[in-house]
Every structure is written in structure tokens, then in C-alpha cells.
Amino acid sequence: MIPTTTTNTNTGTTTMLDDFLVRAVLAGLGVVLATGPLGCFVVWRRMAYFGDATAHAAILGVALSVAIGGQIYIGTLLVALAMGWLVAHLADRGEAIDTALGVLAHGALAFGLIAASFVPGLRSDLNAWLFGDILMVRPVDLAWVWGGAALVVGLLVWRWEAMVSATVNEELAMAAGISPRRERLILTLAMAITVAVAIRIVGALLVSALLIIPAAAARGFARGPEQMALISTLIGVGAVLGGLAASLYADTPAGPSVIAVAAAVFLLGLPFRRGSA
Amino acid sequence: MSAPQLAPIIAAQGLTVRHRGAERPILSDVGFAIRPGEIVTVVGPNGSGKSTLVRAVLGHVEMEAGEVTRRPGLRIGYVPQRVHIDDRIPMTVRRFLSLPHRVSDIEAAAVLARTGVDGLQQRQITRLSGGQFQRVLLARALLGDPQLLVLDEPTQGLDQPGIVDFYRLIEEIRQETGAAVLMVSHDLLVVMRASDQVICLNGHVCCHGTPQAVSAAPEYQALFGADSAETLALYRHHHDHRHDEAAHDPHHDHKHEYGHHHHA
Numbered sequence: 001m002i003p004t005t006t007t008n009t010n011t012g013t014t015t016m017l018d019d020f021l022v023r024a025v026l027a028g029l030g031v032v033l034a035t036g037p038l039g040c041f042v043v044w045r046r047m048a049y050f051g052d053a054t055a056h057a058a059i060l061g062v063a064l065s066v067a068i069g070g071q072i073y074i075g076t077l078l079v080a081l082a083m084g085w086l087v088a089h090l091a092d093r094g095e096a097i098d099t100a101l102g103v104l105a106h107g108a109l110a111f112g113l114i115a116a117s118f119v120p121g122l123r124s125d126l127n128a129w130l131f132g133d134i135l136m137v138r139p140v141d142l143a144w145v146w147g148g149a150a151l152v153v154g155l156l157v158w159r160w161e162a163m164v165s166a167t168v169n170e171e172l173a174m175a176a177g178i179s180p181r182r183e184r185l186i187l188t189l190a191m192a193i194t195v196a197v198a199i200r201i202v203g204a205l206l207v208s209a210l211l212i213i214p215a216a217a218a219r220g221f222a223r224g225p226e227q228m229a230l231i232s233t234l235i236g237v238g239a240v241l242g243g244l245a246a247s248l249y250a251d252t253p254a255g256p257s258v259i260a261v262a263a264a265v266f267l268l269g270l271p272f273r274r275g276s277a
Numbered sequence: 278m279s280a281p282q283l284a285p286i287i288a289a290q291g292l293t294v295r296h297r298g299a300e301r302p303i304l305s306d307v308g309f310a311i312r313p314g315e316i317v318t319v320v321g322p323n324g325s326g327k328s329t330l331v332r333a334v335l336g337h338v339e340m341e342a343g344e345v346t347r348r349p350g351l352r353i354g355y356v357p358q359r360v361h362i363d364d365r366i367p368m369t370v371r372r373f374l375s376l377p378h379r380v381s382d383i384e385a386a387a388v389l390a391r392t393g394v395d396g397l398q399q400r401q402i403t404r405l406s407g408g409q410f411q412r413v414l415l416a417r418a419l420l421g422d423p424q425l426l427v428l429d430e431p432t433q434g435l436d437q438p439g440i441v442d443f444y445r446l447i448e449e450i451r452q453e454t455g456a457a458v459l460m461v462s463h464d465l466l467v468v469m470r471a472s473d474q475v476i477c478l479n480g481h482v483c484c485h486g487t488p489q490a491v492s493a494a495p496e497y498q499a500l501f502g503a504d505s506a507e508t509l510a511l512y513r514h515h516h517d518h519r520h521d522e523a524a525h526d527p528h529h530d531h532k533h534e535y536g537h538h539h540h541a
Contacts, residue, residue, distance in 0.1 A: 043365050044363060044365050044366045046363075046365075161376065161377035161378075162377055164366075164376060164377070165376050165377040167366065168362055168366060168368065168373070168376065169357065169360050169361075169362065171332075171337065171355070171357035171358075171360070172355070172357060172360070172417075173377070174335070174337045175335060175337075175353070175355040175357075176377050176378065178377065219365060219367065222367040223367055223369055223399075223401070224367055224368060224369055224372045225366060225367060225368060225372070227367065228367050
């Protein structure tokens with residue numbers, strides 16, 4: 001087989017990162033490292049729409065960043081954080097959260113698309129922001145993805161017991177000295193970071209798919225929350241590798257292929273789910 | 278302190294709680310004291326503030342006025358009302374007991390055995406029967422050797438024999454460990470005969486005292502109907518008998534100190 005590394009003409013050195021496929025794999029793995037465990041909370045807490053709202057708001061963040069010439073990752077992070085804060089605030093006030101989230105999620109997407117249409121540079125590659133462009137990942141994107149993923153995994157490891165407790169039952173968590181409100185905010189922060197770094201890779205429309213599908217597929221095979229987080233991450237890894245392979249050999253679009261493989265794993269796993277344990 | 282068992286382990290005074298924006302407080306000027314080893318039962322109609330009282334005592338809701346005094350270092354075990362664990366979260370009984378603070382296998386087995394559900398460690402918690410689940414919750418509350426058990430309608434979803442068994446279990450645990458019990462209950466008859474003090478709540482303390490005194494109080498009868506007092510009388514013989522049996526328990530010496538207090 002022919003080596004796939006190419007020569008970097010600027011420096012004259014050859015590194016593995018010069019290969020777009022290696023970068024794509026690394027970027028995908030970085031994203032699923034964060035979405036694997038975080039997606040479990042999305043499933044446990046029924047926050048699917050929350051993921052949508054945050055991710056769709058990120059499009060608005062992209063448009064604003066490009067318009068003012070700012071750093072896109074920071075812009076999307078800030079807008080995603082603002083949306084997350086808004087949603088968490090509504091949830092605290094006990095609004096009919098399902099409806100509110102639906103309005104916010106799709107409203108944010110609509111405003112984001114309108115904003116994007118006014119930004120000349122964005123019109124042409126809007127698709128890349130909606131569906132991601134994992135094959136176009138630059139080394140600098142890798143730094144953002146792995147930095148963000150490390151931060152998210154760090155937050156989740158640090159707060160794991162408290163977050164799981166608050167998810168299982170808020171009263172029991174409070175009795176153990178845990179503040180469910182604080183854990184919710186940390187979860188919101190983790191979600192915003194994940195969306196901000198993942199949007200370049202899988203796009204605003206598919207981020208929440210990457211949160212929900214591997215976790216949902218893992219549910220049937222896990223006996224405990226930690227096991228579910230691990231299996232979810234592994235399914236995410238498999239989806240990235242399988243999706244990229246499909247993209248390479250069957251020339252399918254990369255981002256959707258990753259999601260499709262995850263969905264296939266979910267479906268194939270259905271008959272093998274644990275019965276009553 | 279030289280005074281043996283009479284100092285309250287927890288006491289509330291003038292406790293007032295109002296939901297945000299609500300015109301009327303859900304609790305106003307509620308006070309009581311729980312001494313070591315006592316079983317104190319809170320009864321009252323739906324919406325009378327029973328759970329709010331429990332949550333205020335635990336510090337889970339903000340009080341508008343009043344004060345809760347705990348003995349320093351008081352260890353509390355808590356069974357909240359209507360615990361529902363979502364089926365989407367995989368969780369064995371064993372893992373549940375270690376959440377959020379890890380406990381050893383030995384400790385876990387001991388509390389499960391105490392509540393009669395040893396051997397369920399590896400079962401998924403959402404697959405337990407209602408009775409098993411409530412016993413697992415009680416087992417979890419027993420971790421860390423509590424001096425006060427706070428139980429908010431712990432017999433939720435149990436059938437009648439299950440309810441009787443459950444209260445018997447609570448009484449046994451009280452006798453073995455000397456833990457005091459603050460309990461919210463709907464099961465008037467069964468619960469009252471096992472209680473040292475009954476607090477009849479309806480936004481405020483309607484009446485308060487020994488089960489006999491409370492069941493005879495007009496305020497109680499107004500809330501629950503005169504029938505409830507009559508039916509209680511049928512159980513009273515049994516109630517007295519049980520207390521005679523427990524006479525060796527040092528924590529029982531104080532029980533007749535409580536008269537019947539009317540509150541405005």
C-alpha cells in the first residue's frame with residue numbers, strides 16, 4: 001500500500017497530521033470522547049431538545065463571528081452558552097420546558113440561517129456548518145476539538161458522582177449536600193463547549209444526533225451509569241471509524257455517514273438488549 | 278452534657294415557608310422538637326405542607342422565617358416522597374447505595390439485610406417491586422448510621438400488609454439503633470399507634486401530642502372526620518400493649534412528657 005503521508009511544503013517535514021484522513025479520524029475521536037459520556041446525561045435527563053437548542057444557536061454564533069471577524073470557536077461557545085443559560089433558567093422557573101425548548105431550538109436555527117445569509121463568506125459553505133466537514137479539518141481545529149473534549153471529560157470526571165446523583169433524584173442528591181442547580185449549570189457549560197468544538201466536525205444539525213444515538217444504543221447493554229458512558233463512547237468511536245471508512249470507500253458524505261453508522265448500531269442492538277436483569 | 282436523653286436532636290421554631298410569589302405561606306409558624314429515639318409522625322390532608330415541612334427541616338427549601346436547630350453533627354437518613362428512577366438510567370441496587378458516597382460491600386449487604394432485601398445487589402433498581410424499592414430506599418437511608426430517619430410517605434405504593442410490615446420494620450430499627458424517626462404518613466391508623474408524637478398539620482400545626490390526645494382533639498377530627506378517631510380506639514389496646522413491651526428501651530422514658538398542645 002502506498003504511504004498516505006504527504007510532504008509539507010512549508011517546513012519540509014512530514015507529519016502524520018498532514019494526512020486529511022488522519023486529521024478527520026482524530027477530530028472525530030476527540031468529539032465522541034466528549035459526546036459519549038455527555039450524551040448519556042442528555043438521554044437520562046431527557047434533554048434531547050436542549051442539545052438541539054444549543055447546537056442550532058451555534059449557527060447564529062458562527063454567523064456573528066464571521067460577520068465581525070472574530071474567532072468562530074469563541075463566538076459559537078458564547079452563543080451556545082447564552083442559549084444554555086436561557087434554557088436552564090426556563091427549566092428552573094418550571095416553564096413548560098418541552099414546548100419552550102422546541103421554540104428556542106427552531107427559532108435559533110431560523111435566526112441563525114437568516115443571519116448567515118447576510119454574511120457573504122458564509123452563504124457558500126453554509127452546508128459545512130449545518131452538516132459538518134470532517135474531511136476539511138485543519139490542525140488548528142484539532143487543537144480546539146481535543147482541548148474542548150479534554151475540558152468536557154475533565155468536568156464530567158470531576159463532577160461525575162454529583163451529576164449522576166442529581167440526575168437520579170434531586171432530593172436524595174440535596175440530602176447528600178449536592179446542589180442540583182449547580183450540576184445543571186456545569187452540564188450546560190459542558191454542552192456548550194461540546195457544541196462549539198463539534199460544529200466544525202459534524203455540523204449544527206447533527207451534533208445532537210451524536211449526543212443521543214450512541215448513548216441510546218449503549219443503554220441496552222449497560223448495567224450501570226459508568227458502563228453506559230463507556231459503551232456510548234466506544235459506539236461513538238466505532239461510528240467515526242465506520243462512517244469515515246464508508247465515506248472513503250463508498251464516497252458517502254462523511255458527517256452523515258458517522259451518524260448513520262451510530263444509528264445502525266442502535267438498530268442492530270435492539271434484539272440483543274438485556275431483558276429483565 | 279449530663280442530661281441523658283432529653284435534649285432534642287432537632288427542633289424547629291416559628292418555621293414559615295412561602296412559595297415564590299404565593300400569597301399565602303405553605304407553612305406558618307410551625308414548631309416541634311424531636312428527642313433521641315422518638316417516632317414523630319406528621320399527618321395532614323393533601324397540600325397541608327407535610328413534605329415542605331420535611332424539606333425545610335432538611336434545609337432543602339428556603340424559610341421565610343423561623344429556625345431549625347440541629348444537634349451538631351447530627352446524622353440524618355432520608356427517604357424522599359415518591360422517588361421515581363427513570364428507566365433510562367441503568368443502575369444496580371449496589372451502585373445506588375454507593376451514590377454519591379462509596380460504601381463497602383459489607384456495609385451495603387448489612388443495610389440491605391436489615392431491611393429484608395439482601396441479595397438484590399445486582400438487580401436493576403427499576404425492576405424492583407414497589408415493596409422492594411421502598412426497602413432499598415430505607416436501606417440507603419440507614420447507611421452512615423443515622424441518628425434521625427426522615428421518611429416522607431415511605432409506604433407509597435405498598436399494599437395493606439406491606440404497609441403494616443414496613444412500619445413494623447421501622448419500629449424495629451428504631452429499637453435496635455435508637456434512631457429517632459420523623460415520618461410523614463397517610464396511613465393514619467397504622468402509623469399513629471406506633472408514634473410517640475403526632476403532629477397534625479394543615480399549613481400550621483392544628484394539634485400536636487400523643488396519638489391518643491391528637492385523635493381525641495376536635496381539630497384532628499375536623500380534618501379527618503370523627504370516624505378516624507373511633508377506628509383508632511380499636512387499635513388503642515394494641516398500642517398500649519406494644520409500649521409495655523418496649524418499656525426496657527431507655528429512649529422510651531420520656532414519652533409521656535408530651536401533653537396535648539393546642540395551637541391557634
